[in-house]
Amino acid sequence: MRALCWHGKSDVRVDTVPDPKIQDPGDAIVRITTTCICGSDLHLYDGFMPTMEAGDVLGHEPMGIVEEVGKSVTKLKPGDRVVVPFTISCGSCWFCERKMYSLCDRSNPNAEIARKAMGQSPAGLFGYSHMLGGFPGGQAEYLRVPFADVGPVKIPDGLPDEKVVFLSDIxxxxxxxxxxxxxxxxxxxxxxxxxxxxxxxxxxxxxxxxxxxxxxxxxxxxxxxxxxxxxxxxxxxxxxxxxxxxxxxxxxxxxxxxxxxxxxxxxxxxxxxxxxxxxxxxxxxxxxxxxxxxxxxxxxxxxxxxxxxxxxxxxxxxxxxxxxxxxxxxxxxGQTHVQRYTQPLLEKIQSGHIDPSFVITHTVPLKDAPQMYKTFSDKKDGCIKVVLKP
Known part of the structure; x- marks a missing residue:
């Protein structure tokens, strides 16, 4: 598949990388239909976030169509349209039970790295350094979603991606x-x-x-x-x-x-x-x-x-x-406890209380992502929010 990869400070490229596969019975594979560049992605682009490695797939604001689910996934099925929170949360640890999803105790496989830097490890995050899990991100054609029964929120028909994709983060x-x-x-x-x-x-x-x-x-x-x-x-x-x-x-x-x-x-x-x-x-x-x-x-x-x-x-x-x-x-x-808010904020969108798409200034194909990172970083061309279409 094609994915946007980090190669160093101010160096991101669209590469061909292996397709994601089910690695755990709780995983799902999502075909990305819309994803975005986040302001916090610029901390990676500008070289401030440690433990990045060349080839890391970026992006943590994705949504798309479920293509495959692991055998223990019960809440999703192929064909479901979902928004994926940027926080990866198990749903059952002490913190998740208290709805502090960004502090999940189980989702960061590199928790020891984070512990040395922070005292304890927060949750794993998509596309945001190896200290926070080394998970490939969603600026790609496909995404592996761990703990798929906990994170993704199903989107009803009739709501365009542009109105709901920001439930993933911002x-x-x-x-x-x-x-x-x-x-x-x-x-x-x-x-x-x-x-x-x-x-x-x-x-x-x-x-x-x-x-x-x-x-x-x-x-x-x-x-x-x-x-x-x-x-x-x-x-x-x-x-x-x-x-x-x-x-x-x-x-x-x-x-x-x-x-x-x-x-x-x-x-x-x-x-x-x-x-x-x-x-x-x-x-x-x-x-x-x-x-x-x-x-x-x-x-x-x-x-x-x-x-x-x-x-x-x-x-x-x-x-x-x-x-x-x-x-x-x-x-x-703190990092956002996204799963706490997705459903109530989705209801605000459905009711017409807010249309989040007002922030979008640029919509481009994935192949144009490297140039849009520079445009966004330089605050050129009136760029406030970039939506990518893999």
Whole structure:
């Protein structure tokens, strides 16, 4: 089959690789009809994620048609149309039983590598390094799905792929980011970043009762999407200081809830911490550029909540932890427990409450994926969300 493979920093290629096969009775094989490039894929493309190996198949936002199932699979059959969560979860360990699916104890065969880096291993993820399982991803013609009775959600007829494919990651991720922010009715919510996850965090903040949503970025088309589809007030950090602007907008108190939807590769205009981050990551002295997180901590009101759906890699430094402690902030974060959210969010799509396809700016065949990674990374051509059609 054809698949998009990682070969090093800024080097991804469409290669011919072996077709996936059933390896466990709980597996399914899915023929991919639609998949996507995620912002967190850029951490791999830009060379920040360790334990990648040449030839690794990328991608963790797939959906398609079930072609084959293992003998113990009971909930799926060939011909079913499914969305596949990016988190691989067994459904029966201590964490899965408590619906903390991204912390599954059983799905990462390379748990010892992750344990050395993190203390304990989270769940395995599709297409996201050998530390997190070494599972081939979904930017391919076919995908092996372990624990197939736990992850995939069946999609009813009449809903196009473009409306539901984001149940694999970014819609649940944005929703969990807003949920973790502990939004109360009437709260002012500030969202750092206006990429795809942030767009769904904005939408979800309204669903959860926000009174105001303020979106922060510098890319004009992302800010415009936040205004037009997210009904958000916006701050362009190239034009004004974020802290001063937020204080003015909130009469000096600060936003009640702050969501860092940027993660490890934050940008800034001239801030000293961001300049240091860029220099240190360029020479391998750091793994993360954490300007957005630092700024969220400093801007958040006393007693507020900082939610972090943005992906971090390792050891970001210069975190103003004294400010966080003395201001009494609450932090909630984590990879998304996707399986907890797929069904309720599917119901919101079916009811017409939301059409997630608004984030799509580019739809291309799989063969064009390498160029689209560069376009997306460079934020060229108005690129916000890329859909691939294997």
């Amino acid at each position: 819609f649940p991720t944005g929703y969990m980011g807003a949920e973790n922010a502990e939004i109360e009715s009437g709260d002012t919510v500030a969202v750092w970043g206006c990429g795809p996850v942030a767009q769904f965090a904005i939408q979800s903040a309204w669903m959860l009762g926000a009174g105001r949503v303020i979106a922060i970025d510098r890319v004009p088309e992302r800010l415009e999407m936040s205004r037009r589809h997210g009904k958000a007030e916006t701050i362009n950090f190239d034009e004004v200081g974020v802290y001063d602007q937020l204080m003015e907008m909130t009469k000096g108190r600060g936003p009640d809830r702050c969501i860092d939807a940027v993660g490890a590769e934050a940008h800034s205009t001239g801030a000293v911490d961001a300049v240091l981050d860029k220099a240190k990551t360029a020479v391998g002295m750091a793994t993360d550029r954490a300007h957005a997180l630092r700024e969220a901590i400093m801007c958040c009101r006393k007693g507020g909540t900082v939610s972090v759906p943005g992906v971090y890699i390792g050891y970001p430094d210069k975190i103003p932890f004294g400010a966080a402690m003395n201001k009494g902030l609450t932090f909630k974060m």
